[in-house]
Amino acid sequence: MKNIWILTKKELTTFFDSFTAYILMLIFLGFSGFFTWLYGNGDVFFTNQASIRPFFGICYWTLFFFIPAITMRMFAEEKKTGTLEFLLSKPITNRELVLGKFLACILLVAITLLFSLPYYFAVSWLGPVDHGSVICGYIGLMLLASAYTGIGLFCSSVTNNQIVAFLLALVIGIFFHLLFGLLANSVSGIIAQLFYSLDVFRHFDSVSRGVLDTKDIIYFISVTLLGLFGCEYILAKRNVND
Amino acid sequence: MDIRVENLCKNYGLQKAVDNVSFSVKNGEILGFLGPNGAGKTTTMKIITCFMAPSSGEVSIGDYSIYRNPKEIKRHIGYLPEHNPLYHEMPVIEYLGFAAALQGVPPSNIASRVREMVRLTGLDKEKHKIIGELSKGYRQRVGLAQALIHDPEILILDEPTTGLDPNQIVEIRELIRHIGAQKTVLLSTHILPEVEQTCDRIIIINDGRIVANGSPEELRRQSSGKEVSRVTIEDASQQAIFEALQAIHSIGLIEPIRDQNKFIIESKLGESSRRAIFDMCKKNDWVLTEMSPIEKDLEDVFRNVTIQ
Numbered sequence: 001m002k003n004i005w006i007l008t009k010k011e012l013t014t015f016f017d018s019f020t021a022y023i024l025m026l027i028f029l030g031f032s033g034f035f036t037w038l039y040g041n042g043d044v045f046f047t048n049q050a051s052i053r054p055f056f057g058i059c060y061w062t063l064f065f066f067i068p069a070i071t072m073r074m075f076a077e078e079k080k081t082g083t084l085e086f087l088l089s090k091p092i093t094n095r096e097l098v099l100g101k102f103l104a105c106i107l108l109v110a111i112t113l114l115f116s117l118p119y120y121f122a123v124s125w126l127g128p129v130d131h132g133s134v135i136c137g138y139i140g141l142m143l144l145a146s147a148y149t150g151i152g153l154f155c156s157s158v159t160n161n162q163i164v165a166f167l168l169a170l171v172i173g174i175f176f177h178l179l180f181g182l183l184a185n186s187v188s189g190i191i192a193q194l195f196y197s198l199d200v201f202r203h204f205d206s207v208s209r210g211v212l213d214t215k216d217i218i219y220f221i222s223v224t225l226l227g228l229f230g231c232e233y234i235l236a237k238r239n240v241n242d
Numbered sequence: 243m244d245i246r247v248e249n250l251c252k253n254y255g256l257q258k259a260v261d262n263v264s265f266s267v268k269n270g271e272i273l274g275f276l277g278p279n280g281a282g283k284t285t286t287m288k289i290i291t292c293f294m295a296p297s298s299g300e301v302s303i304g305d306y307s308i309y310r311n312p313k314e315i316k317r318h319i320g321y322l323p324e325h326n327p328l329y330h331e332m333p334v335i336e337y338l339g340f341a342a343a344l345q346g347v348p349p350s351n352i353a354s355r356v357r358e359m360v361r362l363t364g365l366d367k368e369k370h371k372i373i374g375e376l377s378k379g380y381r382q383r384v385g386l387a388q389a390l391i392h393d394p395e396i397l398i399l400d401e402p403t404t405g406l407d408p409n410q411i412v413e414i415r416e417l418i419r420h421i422g423a424q425k426t427v428l429l430s431t432h433i434l435p436e437v438e439q440t441c442d443r444i445i446i447i448n449d450g451r452i453v454a455n456g457s458p459e460e461l462r463r464q465s466s467g468k469e470v471s472r473v474t475i476e477d478a479s480q481q482a483i484f485e486a487l488q489a490i491h492s493i494g495l496i497e498p499i500r501d502q503n504k505f506i507i508e509s510k511l512g513e514s515s516r517r518a519i520f521d522m523c524k525k526n527d528w529v530l531t532e533m534s535p536i537e538k539d540l541e542d543v544f545r546n547v548t549i550q
Binding site for chain 1: 331
């Protein structure tokens with residue numbers, strides 16, 4: 001547990017020391033803010049309700065790109081520069097390393113989302129807001145973030161090239177994000193059901209509407225764990241050519 | 243703590259990187275691991291430090307095994323990997339603090355340990371810089387400081403002096419000697435004078451196999467076998483000296499050097515002819531102005547055992 005925190009702290013320090021964090025946060029908040037407040041049909045004023053649901057809908061897409069950008073360097077860079085050997089010859093387990101990096105990514109997303117709280121305050125100043133649904137919306141975003149962080153870390157662990165890691169995370173991510181949903185509509189029967197249950201949007205939508213179903217939570221946690229176990233497995237396999 | 247390596251094998255696909263290697267390093271010993279590039283030195287070290295799993299064989303450190311107690315082993319080892327990987331964007335102090343925390347140094351001791359390592363490795367002037375700004379020599383010191391941060395009983399250094407200038411090499415060597423007095427050290431290199439000056443014992447490895455094992459003196463003796471000396475005798479013609487030398491039965495081979503009265507003399511195996519040469523000079527009233535032993539240096543030993 002202590003080791004995980006040491007690793008997380010180091011990752012976060014690196015993030016904030018190297019400006020990557022600031023640039024990524026700026027882009028994320030810029031895009032999300034623009035589409036939430038300014039961009040024609042679909043923004044907060046257009047819906048004519050005191051609700052920030054448009055923001056969650058937009059984050060659904062911005063997080064999709066934001067998270068692979070955070071996770072891509074996590075293992076790929078360590079492998080490229082050889083620092084992975086430095087880390088893994090220290091008395092820490094593969095799992096602690098994976099969890100340390102995961103926690104760092106999640107915390108960075110959480111910090112970024114904290115900066116979107118003024119949206120919430122602004123809307124609640126404009127009219128009565130359903131506080132419960134806002135809380136659920138944020139929970140939904142964090143669950144989404146954790147699933148994509150799992151996928152992103154896995155992609156980062158299979159290559160030593162950050163760009164490859166980024167693109168691979170998007171390729172795998174787009175299946176969950178969009179394609180499973182589309183495929184579910186074009187087939188029928190049990191396969192359709194399968195695709196339907198794999199579709200992220202359905203789970204995210206129900207959480208962000210304020211319905212906290214254990215099925216959805218289990219779904220997000222499963223995707224996260226799958227990614228993290230995959231990552232751990234790849235690290236444990238390192239004794240093959242590298 | 244001592245290191246014991248038994249029948250270690252490591253295959254990369256069909257290629258045998260390490261082939262049935264066994265050796266041990268005793269407490270307080272500095273062992274030099276010598277071999278051409280690609281001989282299996284780095285692989286062996288990676289296995290000992292639990293970064294890589296072997297295909298077969300066992301490595302134990304004290305009572306710990308790499309299979310059952312990797313965490314304990316890692317805690318007792320200080321490791322400087324090949325190419326010295328560092329986080330270039332981190333400041334020196336922060337990096338050393340991170341390494342210390344990972345090695346389980348209690349938080350209250352980290353600052354003092356870091357300070358001590360900075361002093362020991364001579365990083366005082368550079369300690370606030372970012373690692374990426376340091377010169378190669380200083381980076382190497384940071385790597386060494388990182389390996390020593392938790393005061394490990396065993397030190398494993400993979401080519402600690404590559405890329406350094408001669409002054410830095412001497413400094414790093416001295417540092418290793420100094421530290422090695424109380425610790426078990428395994429260091430790899432392909433620079434021969436390095437092992438002669440720093441190591442108590444040498445293992446030469448080639449194509450994944452151990453081809454020689456012993457102290458520098460032992461290895462030299464093993465490979466030369468015969469006594470070879472260079473002799474200069476004055477006050478006589480070369481011809482006369484040559485004939486007199488031929489009369490000495492312990493001499494196997496005489497090789498005159500051009501027209502001077504200089505000879506390279508090789509004795510027969512297991513015999514010494516130096517005394518006889520001196521007696522001969524005394525008897526004939528010649529002056530012996532030079533008699534120096536020619537020792538095969540490690541370079542020859544190395545070439546003999548690695549080129550076949």
